[in-house]
């Protein structure tokens with residue numbers, strides 16, 4: 001995905017914002033290309049929502065440059081023009097509890113010059129059949145789907161989603177992901193925040209990790225923080241009667257769960273040697289796995305909350321770490 005030939009959908013350059021003594025955003029820069037799904041990741045309080053609110057025109061920045069569909073959201077002269085072209089799914093959306101689902105979506109449709117069809121949008125967010133229910137009678141996840149409907153009803157070319165699937169059950173979450181991908185397919189640009197690494201991995205073309213008001217890493221989910229270049233770890237149980245000295249490749253002593261680890265930049269070759277050795281001896285490499293750091297491992301390292309050593313999920317579970 002490139003921005004060549006056309007301005008990016010979102011440009012943020014050295015953005016700064018403080019609340020009194022709290023420096024919430026301390027020089028954030030990133031760009032989002034047209035038609036791209038871009039995810040902001042980061043711990044609670046990192047500055048993601050503040051950044052989104054500035055882009056949406058709800059909050060004034062202290063310094064830096066911001067462009068949203070080529071417009072400056074802080075310019076009062078562009079406010080309405082911009083709002084007609086963007087869709088918002090915020091963390092807390094004030095909806096009227098005594099309106100029905102259909103009334104709520106139809107009312108918002110009236111705010112836009114060329115809205116999408118109300119029933120089509122209700123169907124897209126899997127609320128078909130719930131049109132006549134009052135908002136106050138919806139479950140938390142259903143309300144969140146209504147929020148998504150309100151983000152879509154104006155047929156936006158840019159959609160801001162602040163933790164869009166929090167509270168969704170697994171089926172609703174997968175439908176929402178499908179829908180967001182379909183929107184991208186139709187040319188919509190999506191800028192979202194999420195705490196779900198699975199969501200970022202599934203949806204995002206690129207991610208930026210924000211910590212303490214700064215971007216600490218940016219890239220595709222599969223290459224973030226050098227993930228794609230990280231050494232692989234092969235783990236297995238040492239065959240009975242064997243020591244690590246017998247193995248054809250260097251391995252650590254058995255650790256948690258009794259597994260040995262081979263760390264290698266050439267997993268294909270190491271596996272070939274290991275399995276050839278095992279077959280030659282007529283022994284099995286029980287529980288063998290090959291892993292590279294997950295997006296969550298990298299995220300935890302980048303945000304300073306992870307274990308210093310990369311420990312795969314199943315080993316953490318087995319050892320209670």
Ligand SMILES: Nc1ncnc2c1ncn2[C@@H]1O[C@H](COP(=O)(O)OP(=O)(O)OP(=O)(O)O)[C@@H](O)[C@H]1O
Nearest residue numbers: 019022023024042043044045046047048049050051
């Ligand atoms: N209206 C406000 N007044 C004062 N401080 C605020 C305000 N809004 C946010 N902050 C502070 O700014 C910092 C960044 O908050 P922000 O909501 O942007 O983080 P976030 O990354 O979106 O967090 P979360 O993942 O919890 O939603 C935090 O320290 C927060 O306490």
